[in-house]
Amino acid sequence: MKKAAVFLDRDGTINEQMGYINHLSRFKIIPGAAEAIRILNDLGYLTIVVSNQSGVARGYYPLDLVHEVHLLLKHVLKEESGAHVDAVLFCPHHPRGVVPDFAVDCRCRKPRTGLIEQACRTFDIDLPHSLMIGDMCSDMEFAKRTGIKGIMVKTGYGLGEIEYVLPRRQAKPIHIACDLLDAVRWIVHGEKAHSHRSAP
Ligand SMILES: [Mg+2]
Secondary structure: OOEOEEEEOOEOOOEOOOOOOOOHHHOOEOOOHHHHHHHHHHHOOEEEEEEEOOOOOOOOOOHHHHHHHHHHHHHHHHHHHOOOOOEEEEEOOOOOOOOHHHOOOOOOOOOOOHHHHHHHHHOOEOHHHOEEEEOOHHHHHHHHHHOOEEEEEOOOOHHHHHHHHHHHOOOOOOEEEOOHHHHHHHHHHHHHHHHHHHOO
């Protein structure tokens, strides 16, 4: 059976925006993010992280570090709130990278849609009921290109993106939330309203 997914940007949405996360010490979860993901787990959404990690192509940190960060992310989610993510997908590429294996003009760097296509090969996803939550306008463009709804958060680059970039962009969020937990509470509210409407 198809399941709706909530796609989650990583840096600036789940964990604090610290520039490149080039060391485990730079991974700091945003308050409430673990609780938010547990609520999505409880609601039955697939939770799938989709992240651009061009630092790999740029030679700033190795691929192994990205995997270590994701192990830490999963550990923190579990410890803090008993939350889990169903998949963590990322793009290590950049066309102007210096590491030959990753210096490519790929299809998976957001806002290109390769990461969603990867997710759809693994999971039977109900895209019309799926959402993307992120702190950048490129996350909203990614949502638009894949036909899902976008929610923008004010954490990370969010405030500046919302004020200075979003007005010029075509891809608009359906909602702007303070942070991930606020975004998820807004989704919960919508679900309740919907179940109220459809009640006999
Ligand atoms: Mg981000």
